[in-house]
Amino acid sequence: MDSAPYGIHIVGGGLSGYAAALALAGHGENLTLYERTAPQTAPKTDAIRTTTINAVSYQFLQNLGVIDALPADAISPIRRIIVSDDSTAQQPLDPLMEWHHDQPLAWVIKNNDLINTMADLIKKTPAISRRTATITGYHPQHTDLGAVAAGLTSADDTTTDICVPASLIIAADGRTSPLRQAAAIQTISRDPKQSAIVATLTLDAPHEATAWQKFVKTGPMALMPLSQPFDAALVWSMTNDHATRLIEADDATFMHAFNTASGQIFGGAHAISPRQSFPIIPQHARTPIARRLVLIGDAAHSIHPLAGQGYNLAIGDIMELAGQISRTKTLGMDIGNAAMLKAYARARCPEIAMMTLATDGLNWLFSSGKKRRRLAGIGMSLANFPPLKALAERVASGRIFHRH
C-alpha cells in the first residue's frame, strides 16, 4: 500500500520549505511545493541578510548537496566567537565569553545564495513538483476522502473551489503562516518592540574569521565574517523608534552611530550595502500539529535573531520530520497519521522551548538597564568557566539534542 496516497504537500518556498523539499525527496518521497511568488522574483528580497548555521545544520545541508553547490564566496567559516558588553568599550574585543578553534565553529551563508542554490537543486529534482500558488484554505477532513486526507485550497483557484487532497501538509509559510491561522492554531507571542537592522560593512582591520557579538545599551549587535577578509554582516537589534531613525539616516550618521556603539570594533567600519530592517516578534505555536498538518520553521517558532538560531531550529524540525516519515513507512503505516504527528511534536518541544527561553532571556537581560546588563555580563563571564562553556558550545553547535 502507498504510505502517502494523497501525497506530501509543502506550502512555502522560503529557506525552510526548500530544505524540507530537498530532504524529503532524498528520502524517496514525491512532493508538491507551493510558493506564492514566482521563482525569479523571490530571492531579490533577501539580498543583504546572512544566515549563520551550526555544525549539525552544515552537515545536513552538505548531505543535500547544498554546501557544495554554493558559489565559493557565499559561505565563510567562523573560527572565533567573542561576546562582550558595554563595560569593555575601551577595548572592544575584551570578551565576556570567547571560543577559538582551528576547526570552524559555525558558518555564515548569504541568504540569496542559499535560496537560489536550493531553488536550482529543486529544479533538478524530478520528485518535486513546484507550483506558484497562494494557499489559503486548510480542510482537515475532505468530505470525499474521509479521515485519510486533508484538503488545501488556493486563492489563485478563483473559478472553481479546487481542493487538493493531501496525506500530509507541511506548513513552511513563515511567521504569519496563513495555514496555521486556517487550522486555528494559537500562538504565544512577545513583542519586545524591537527591530533588527542588517547591512554589509567593510572593516578597517581584517576580521580573521571572528564573529563578534556585543550587548550594547541599544540592544544586541553582531558582526559576522564574510568571505572577503574585511567584509562583515551586521545584525543590530534595537527599539523600533531607534531603528526607524537609523534606517532613515544618511550613511555617515548611521556609521557614526555604529562606530560609537561598537567602540570602533575592528578599527571602525563603513557601509557597503543599503540597510534593511526586520521586525522582531518572537512567537511560537501552542502546538506544531493539526490533523494531517505539521508546522516547520518560522510558521512554528520565530525567535530573536540575537543568537542566529532560527534557521538552525527549522533544520531540526526537518530532520525530525524526515525521521518520523521514514519510520512510519518502515512500519507500513500511513504518512501523516495522528501518532506520527504527535511523536514529531513531542520530539521538537525541548529544543524549541530551550532556544525560546534562552533568546528571550538574553535579550531581556541585556536590553534593559545598565545594572541588569552588568549583572548579565558577570553571569556570562562566569559562563566562560570551561564546563559551562563546553555546554554552551554544544547547545550552539546543535549537538545537545538528539536528532535523527
Ligand SMILES: Cc1cc2nc3c(=O)[nH]c(=O)nc-3n(C[C@H](O)[C@H](O)[C@H](O)COP(=O)(O)OP(=O)(O)OC[C@H]3O[C@@H](n4cnc5c(N)ncnc54)[C@H](O)[C@@H]3O)c2cc1C
Ligand atoms: C535579521 C535576521 C537575522 C537572522 N539570522 C539568522 C541566523 O544567522 N541564523 C539562523 O539560523 N537564523 C537566522 N534568522 C532566522 C531565519 O532567517 C528564519 O528562521 C528563516 O528565514 C525562516 O524561514 P522560513 O522558510 O521558515 O520562513 P520565511 O522565510 O518567512 O518563508 C515563508 C515562505 O512562505 C511563503 N508563503 C507564505 N504564505 C504563503 C501562502 N499562503 N501560500 C504559498 N506560499 C506562502 C512566503 O512567500 C515565503 O517564501 C534571522 C532572522 C532575522 C529576521
